[in-house]
Amino acid sequence: MLPSVDELLRTSAGRKYITSEGSAAATAAARSALAKLRDSMGDMPRENLERCDLITEAEAQLGSSLSARHLSQVRPVINATGVVIHTNLGRAPLSEEAKTAVRDVSGHCSLEYDLETGKRGHRGGRIDRLISELTGAEDALVVNNGAAAVFLVLTALAQNTEVVISRGELVEIGGDFRIPDVLTASGAILREVGTTNRTKLFDYERAINPNTGMILRVHPSNFRIIGFTAAPKREELAAFARQHNVVFYEDLGSGALIDMSTIGLADEPVVKPVVEAGVDLVSFSSDKLVGAAQAGIIVGGQQLIKRLRKHPLYRVLRPDKLTFAVLDATLQAYRRGEMFEKIPVLRQLAATPDSIAERISRLIQAVQPVRHLQLRIIDGFSTVGGGAAPAQEIPTKLITASRPDISATELERRFRLDSEIPVITRIEADKVMLDLRTVLVEDEERLIDAVRRVDR
Ligand SMILES: *Cc1c(COP(=O)(O)O)cnc(C)c1O
Numbered sequence: 001m002l003p004s005v006d007e008l009l010r011t012s013a014g015r016k017y018i019t020s021e022g023s024a025a026a027t028a029a030a031r032s033a034l035a036k037l038r039d040s041m042g043d044m045p046r047e048n049l050e051r052c053d054l055i056t057e058a059e060a061q062l063g064s065s066l067s068a069r070h071l072s073q074v075r076p077v078i079n080a081t082g083v084v085i086h087t088n089l090g091r092a093p094l095s096e097e098a099k100t101a102v103r104d105v106s107g108h109c110s111l112e113y114d115l116e117t118g119k120r121g122h123r124g125g126r127i128d129r130l131i132s133e134l135t136g137a138e139d140a141l142v143v144n145n146g147a148a149a150v151f152l153v154l155t156a157l158a159q160n161t162e163v164v165i166s167r168g169e170l171v172e173i174g175g176d177f178r179i180p181d182v183l184t185a186s187g188a189i190l191r192e193v194g195t196t197n198r199t200k201l202f203d204y205e206r207a208i209n210p211n212t213g214m215i216l217r218v219h220p221s222n223f224r225i226i227g228f229t230a231a232p233k234r235e236e237l238a239a240f241a242r243q244h245n246v247v248f249y250e251d252l253g254s255g256a257l258i259d260m261s262t263i264g265l266a267d268e269p270v271v272k273p274v275v276e277a278g279v280d281l282v283s284f285s286s287d288k289l290v291g292a293a294q295a296g297i298i299v300g301g302q303q304l305i306k307r308l309r310k311h312p313l314y315r316v317l318r319p320d321k322l323t324f325a326v327l328d329a330t331l332q333a334y335r336r337g338e339m340f341e342k343i344p345v346l347r348q349l350a351a352t353p354d355s356i357a358e359r360i361s362r363l364i365q366a367v368q369p370v371r372h373l374q375l376r377i378i379d380g381f382s383t384v385g386g387g388a389a390p391a392q393e394i395p396t397k398l399i400t401a402s403r404p405d406i407s408a409t410e411l412e413r414r415f416r417l418d419s420e421i422p423v424i425t426r427i428e429a430d431k432v433m434l435d436l437r438t439v440l441v442e443d444e445e446r447l448i449d450a451v452r453r454v455d456r
Helices: 005-009 012-021 024-042 051-071 096-105 125-136 148-159 179-185 201-207 233-243 269-275 302-310 312-317 319-336 344-350 351-366 408-417 441-455
Strands: 084-085 139-143 162-166 190-191 214-217 245-252 281-285 296-300 376-384 394-402 426-428 431-434
Touching: 005 012, 005 024, 005 051, 005 233, 012 024, 012 051, 024 051, 084 344, 096 281, 096 319, 125 139, 125 269, 125 296, 125 319, 139 148, 139 302, 139 319, 139 394, 148 214, 148 245, 148 281, 148 296, 148 302, 148 312, 162 179, 162 201, 179 190, 179 214, 190 201, 201 214, 214 233, 233 245, 269 281, 269 296, 296 302, 302 312, 319 344, 351 394, 351 441, 394 408, 408 426, 408 431, 408 441
Parallel strands: 084 376, 162 190, 162 214, 214 245, 245 281
Antiparallel strands: 139 296, 281 296, 376 394, 394 431, 426 431
């Protein structure tokens, strides 16, 4: 009684599957839909079975398998969570200039080609100079992400030597990136000193021995120890490392390129002063506070950077042309002093509650008249995300959305699944909250459309 695979593929669900995913995938999906149906038939009384019902059932199976497949793709979403650097949502949105740059280099480009001499050039040379300029470092090197930067520095410069690190900095960043594990994997020997909350210079002094290769400092990123704490000053540790002829390396995590205190983020270290304090090597991610694409940036002295560039592991970790294009366009905005206008992460962090309230009013106006939804504007908080400034709450205005006929959980689900583009919200106090701080201005029309759909 079951339809054949061919028969199922000729139905409208089958044809839709073929158009979207190709015939090999469609055939496999049709087989598996029919197998499922065959299994479930065992529980049905035979006299109730109708062939046309079975076809309808198989079509439905195939349809939901296609939607599941679509949902599992990486798709654009609207980030209404209020978490500016949301790792699950792709971290930093790119600037318009960066998007254009990606398009421009997506064909052939002069990635490793010197147009003046017509010979092979140095990959990323221009970016390295730009980064050096912005951070005051002698030289720079770009790898695939922040974790790769840490791994490269430890592998190339500290293998089989002891790396001294404070117990307060043996952190896990998220996505299973744990400093002690990375250290061990790189072949370095972990030498932890001090205590969780207090580490002093003499703790480092006591640990130094002929096999010490490096002093490592790690920004705690997504957590803070407050109260009875101590750590040596960066300058002190730098002088100490120099005196003992060991490399002083700091993993900054987010690594701001400019002073963020002007927009109320006092807590995030800026790369330039860290370099000036005498740290030999500094690394940070470029898709956190920098606001570019995923990459890890390492800056420091020429000799050390040269050793990293020559290490075979660098060849494994080097980024592609698209990353360099995004970095170039984004760093240019810093150089021109236009970062707060051009770079979405910075623009979002700098947005005032008043400007957000204005956008909310426009949105609520645009969706009128609503049938079921109750939309209100309230005071609330956004967060930086990406492991930066975890304790910092940024005052914002929020939309609370509710419907008397459905639960907040169901409403959240509809925002996510019923609109053309998934809208990711959060639930607080049993209400769905939307924070326009993290919604790109160019996505506002689509958000309005999503609100209308959820109102149906
Ligand atoms: C985020 C972070 C990393 C990892 O960087 P990715 O770019 O995510 O690979 C490493 N160290 C610290 C301190 C971080 O905050």
